[in-house]
Amino acid sequence: xxxxxxxxxxxxxxxxxxxxxxxxxxxxxxxxxxxxxxxxxxxxxxxxxxxxxxxxxxxxxxxxxxxxxxxxxxxxxxxxxxxxxxxxxxxxxxxxxxxxxxxxxxxxxxxxxxxxxxxxxxxxxxxxxxxxxxxxxxxxxxxxxxxxxxxxxxxxxxxxxxxxxxxxxxxxxxxxxxxxxxxxxxxxxxxxxxxxxxxxxxxxxxxxxxxxxxxxxxxxxxxxxxxxxxxxxxxxxxxxxxxxxxxxxxxxxxxxxxxxxxxx
Amino acid sequence: xxxxxxxxxxxxxxxxxxxxxxxxxxxxxxxxxxxxxxxxxxxxxxxxxxxxxxxxxxxxxxxxxxxxxxxxxxxxxxxxxxxxxxxxxxxxxxxxxxxxxxxxxxxxxxxxxxxxxxxxxxxxxxxxxxxxxxxxxxxxxxxxxxxxxxxxxxxxxxxxxxxxxxxxxxxxxxxxxxxxxxxxxxxxxxxxxxxxxxxxxxxxxxxxxxxxxxxxxxxxxxxxxxxxxxxxxxxxxxxxxxxxxxxxxxxxxxxxxxxxxxxxxxxxxxxxxxxxxxxxxxxxxxxxxxxxxxxxxxxxxxxxxxxxxxxxxxxxxxxxxxxxxxxxxxxxxxxxxxxxxxxxxxx
Numbered sequence: 041x042x043x044x045x046x047x048x049x050x051x052x053x054x055x056x057x058x059x060x061x062x063x064x065x066x067x068x069x070x071x072x073x074x075x076x077x078x079x080x081x082x083x084x085x086x087x088x089x090x091x092x093x094x095x096x097x098x099x100x101x102x103x104x105x106x107x108x109x110x111x112x113x114x115x116x117x118x119x120x121x122x123x124x125x126x127x128x129x130x131x132x133x134x135x136x137x138x139x140x141x142x143x144x145x146x147x148x149x150x151x152x153x154x155x156x157x158x159x160x161x162x163x164x165x166x167x168x169x170x171x172x173x174x175x176x177x178x179x180x181x182x183x184x185x186x187x188x189x190x191x192x193x194x195x196x197x198x199x200x201x202x203x204x205x206x207x208x209x210x211x212x213x214x215x216x217x218x219x220x221x222x223x224x225x226x227x228x229x230x231x232x233x234x235x236x237x238x239x240x241x242x243x244x245x246x247x248x249x250x251x252x253x254x255x256x257x258x259x260x261x262x263x264x265x266x267x268x269x270x271x272x273x274x275x276x277x278x279x280x281x282x283x284x285x286x287x288x289x290x291x292x293x294x295x296x297x298x299x300x301x302x303x304x
Numbered sequence: 305x306x307x308x309x310x311x312x313x314x315x316x317x318x319x320x321x322x323x324x325x326x327x328x329x330x331x332x333x334x335x336x337x338x339x340x341x342x343x344x345x346x347x348x349x350x351x352x353x354x355x356x357x358x359x360x361x362x363x364x365x366x367x368x369x370x371x372x373x374x375x376x377x378x379x380x381x382x383x384x385x386x387x388x389x390x391x392x393x394x395x396x397x398x399x400x401x402x403x404x405x406x407x408x409x410x411x412x413x414x415x416x417x418x419x420x421x422x423x424x425x426x427x428x429x430x431x432x433x434x435x436x437x438x439x440x441x442x443x444x445x446x447x448x449x450x451x452x453x454x455x456x457x458x459x460x461x462x463x464x465x466x467x468x469x470x471x472x473x474x475x476x477x478x479x480x481x482x483x484x485x486x487x488x489x490x491x492x493x494x495x496x497x498x499x500x501x502x503x504x505x506x507x508x509x510x511x512x513x514x515x516x517x518x519x520x521x522x523x524x525x526x527x528x529x530x531x532x533x534x535x536x537x538x539x540x541x542x543x544x545x546x547x548x549x550x551x552x553x554x555x556x557x558x559x560x561x562x563x564x565x566x567x568x569x570x571x572x573x574x575x576x577x578x579x580x581x582x583x584x585x586x587x588x589x590x591x592x593x594x595x596x597x598x599x600x601x602x603x604x605x606x607x608x609x610x611x612x613x614x615x616x617x618x619x620x621x622x623x624x625x626x627x628x629x630x631x632x633x634x635x636x637x638x639x640x641x642x643x644x645x646x647x648x649x650x651x
Contacts, residue, residue, distance in 0.1 A: 063351050063354075063647075063649070064351065064353065065338035065339065065349040065350060065351055065649070066338065066339040066349070066350035066351070066352055066618075067337060067338065067339065068337060068339060070339075071339070071616050071617060071618050072616070072617045073615065073616055073617070074576065074578070074581065074613070074614045074615050074616060074617055075576075075577050075578070077575075077613070095615060096600040096601060096603075096613075096615065097600070097615040097616070138339070139616060143578075145577065184575070185575060185576075185577055186574075186575065221579075223579035223580075224579070256577045256578045257576070257577040257578060257579065258577065
């Protein structure tokens with residue numbers, strides 16, 4: 041409040057001294073806030089994790105939800121780091137009285153997965169984006185937004201691998217985490233197929249809704265229900281073969297970046 | 305919040321700036337309710353429409369760089385080959401256009417010789433540096449430094465910037481090519497070559513901009529941006545590495561010296577979720593960041609600058625700034641929907 045008073049007085053003086061011309065200066069509520077920066081101590085929950093959110097700008101407030109809804113000014117206000125123990129999606133949004141709200145920043149949390157005994161690759165990632173080698177997708181380590189992060193494995197063609205267990209293990213579900221960074225030509229996968237013990241089990245293609253327009257950089261996941269005892273899962277993830285017409289890479293193949301396959 | 309305020313005060317104390325509460329706001333409004341951006345001594349009102357022209361008659365693609373000529377006119381270089389050079393007055397009125405063969409027109413530097421203005425243009429698609437008169441007549445063209453042994457072919461030479469010193473010698477930064485800095489004499493003869501790609505002190509990743517810094521008349525130096533590394537590097541005029549100024553999070557394009565300050569367009573914030581996350585950055589005479597229009601308040605903790613990032617989505621991909629003789633700033637943007645330059649009026 042004090043800040044505003046000072047600003048009012050001083051800029052009032054400036055205004056009186058200046059020569060008025062026809063220039064139209066930018067007015068309040070015409071610009072949006074950037075997304076808040078959201079960090080978790082770990083995205084894989086063993087017992088609990090700590091989440092913090094920040095946007096270093098005076099006068100902002102950050103509100104969040106953990107029930108899947110879009111945050112509004114009525115949602116809980118972020119004040120200090122949040123302790124979380126459930127695998128849910130937290131959503132954060134920044135507000136300022138003189139700016140349009142930010143886009144929502146999502147933070148998905150996952151339960152730490154089952155230990156996978158082996159992974160065998162049938163195709164190879166692009167050599168520039170080979171991550172930490174074949175185990176990258178099952179090493180319990182998640183990547184940041186930056187595609188050069190060594191926890192990402194980048195493919196410009198089919199990604200196919202088999203994960204296996206020493207003995208039959210009940211698998212509830214598997215989550216495939218991927219990067220959506222359209223400005224860098226990194227898109228959601230075109231399709232995903234799963235084979236249980238080499239038998240076809242599931243195939244799906246990505247919703248065209250996800251490819252309609254340029255979206256902010258985001259880490260997303262595809263969660264597949266398995267609910268079976270298995271010894272191996274072969275997973276095939278196809279990169280997008282033709283970038284949509286609205287993008288500068290129209291018609292060319294897109295990159296596919298994944299950092300972790302989480303088996304529960 | 306209280307922690308942040310504490311840090312801010314610490315930083316102000318360490319920077320030796322007299323702190324007043326009003327200066328802490330990065331985004332505030334005056335009596336007339338105009339938005340004001342920036343911090344400390346460098347705060348601005350924003351005119352988004354300053355450079356707007358009829359895109360059917362005078363189109364732009366990427367707006368790469370801008371300079372003010374001796375007549376006070378604002379000269380813009382775009383890679384649109386219908387009119388590579390667009391000249392405005394300070395009020396945004398179109399005065400003149402020329403140039404149809406700079407498909408990779410990128411770097412623009414004003415050279416004053418015996419009272420006459422010339423331009424040094426770098427073109428990363430032609431793999432050349434071109435000197436022209438202010439009206440566009442070509443004086444000379446420089447190809448890749450074949451004899452230096454640092455280049456296998458001309459395609460490896462993708463110059464992004466030039467700078468000129470008092471005796472007419474000039475330097476070229478090969479920011480999209482092999483990352484060397486070339487030193488030429490007034491006639492365009494190669495005298496020295498240094499730098500190269502890498503992360504050592506004397507090397508670069510994206511040596512995007514170069515600038516002659518003679519603010520200290522007794523110790524003139526070169527400033528070179530290593531954009532991918534978020535570092536401004538200082539070199540002696542003979543190419544010896546001197547020191548680095550780190551700007552965490554800021555992909556700084558070229559240094560622009562005006563009076564005692566250095567101004568930068570920041571193409572993007574390193575760790576932002578949106579790609580169009582650029583902002584502007586101003587350093588004082590001690591090379592300390594004092595203002596970041598469109599981004600976080602610059603804060604030093606234990607003499608280390610905290611990561612800077614965009615807070616309001618005002619700029620998309622700023623690529624260069626030009627400061628005029630009224631202290632106002634013009635912002636040219638790359639890959640920003642073929643938009644025209646923005647003018648900031650200092651308050």
